[in-house]
Amino acid sequence: MTKLTPTPGQTVGPFYGYALPFKKDNELLAPGSPGSIRLQGTVYDGSGSTIPDAILEIWQPDSDGNIVQRTGSLVRDGYTFTGWGRGSVGNSGVYTFTTVNPGPTAPGAAAFISVAVFARGLMNRLFTRVYLPENEEALANDPLLSSLEPERRKTLIARRDPDGGLTWDIRLQGGDETVFLDFQQDGSLETSVNADHSARDNKA
């Protein structure tokens, strides 16, 4: 089959706030219900300032590691876990989700939540993962984590809070920049991060 060229992304801009959020968008299940945890964190820019206009999406298996294919994320009935949620950061750059600890999708696999990041000033969405911190053996064997330098690897692992929740910050830029992922197989599509640098450096 002929491969079609993908449509480019664009920034989510500053004005998604009346469009993308919806009621209980960040509550994959009701806060306080059995098994629920809080996933929270702060989104930072390259100067270390918090970003007040970012919006995140999480997509994860249930606590048994099953991938859920049930509708009802936008109009939640309070009982159906759909595995997907959307959360805007507040003025202080903090996001919060109510969810469950994702289960490993295969025996011995490291459990993680898939994350998409959108923000004003961010030209295209970024993908990343947040891993549960506990199963060190699984983390050590994880194909993605084991391909990263230790310093970078830790940007993808959440901290366990005393209340059982998870804290995980996102840094869009800087020394401790979060690892963001490129899933394209041919390697040509998403290489635009520093595409202009070689030309610029040559000129300088």
Added chain:
Amino acid sequence: MPQEQTAQALESEELVPPAEAHAAHVSPKKVETQADLSAEMKGISDRYAEALKNGRGPETMPRLDYAPYRSSILRHPTKSLHHADPETIELYSPAFGHQDVHALESDLTIQHNGEPQGERIIVAGRVLDGDGRPVAGQLVEIWQANAAGRYIHKRDQHPAPLDPNFTGVGRCITGDDGSYSFTTIKPGAYPWKNHLNAWRPAHIHFSMFGSEFTQRIVTQMYFPGDQLFPLDPIYQSIVDQDARDRLVAEYDHELTSPEWALGYKWDIILTGSNRTWTENEAYGDAGDEE
């Protein structure tokens, strides 16, 4: 709020969308003009043309590092994206259905008691994956300014009128053939604070899901022939002209509804699918038959 306080708030904050971060090398006191920005964009464009001539392949996505869009300066990763093979959850997409979206949400002109102001349009097309397979039963969300170029959003203080009959938000679920259709109002251009006299070309924000989470996309659809294209750093952040053209809808007289609304056609191609598809998934029920 008392009158005095309002005036003060406007003065101390912004009349139009948010102040943008400045590059370290740009003096914050200097007022940057369109000419300054256009020169900067031309430099990037010239270097890209040169790289193409030297045999580099075309770029298909926006630059994450595109300094003329000032807000991107501190908000783009400086390390290369890390190549990963998508696993498990990433190879699936959340499921959406008619519990999530009411059929009427695709008509942005009937959300209030009266008719909104402006030029009524139909925007329709198909969502396809990189192999041309329709993306069926997936969520499409849109949001936009009204005909005067004003968003409902509280941070939009552009002094253009709000329209009590227009919110500018729509949703739909794609059909079996990947099709979507919205009835709306043609949005106006609007000013922003990237530089002095910065205006965004008219656009509709689109958010789409594919059959895998790795295909998730948020983008903007533009209208053909907009004079603001060469001046706009967000549109120009896509340095390749063919790639830019993929964001521009096509006027389609077949789609135009007589004595009712002009039609614009725009298809969206998601990034390639990573999952190995079974015949039945790829071709639907037809795959069951020899």
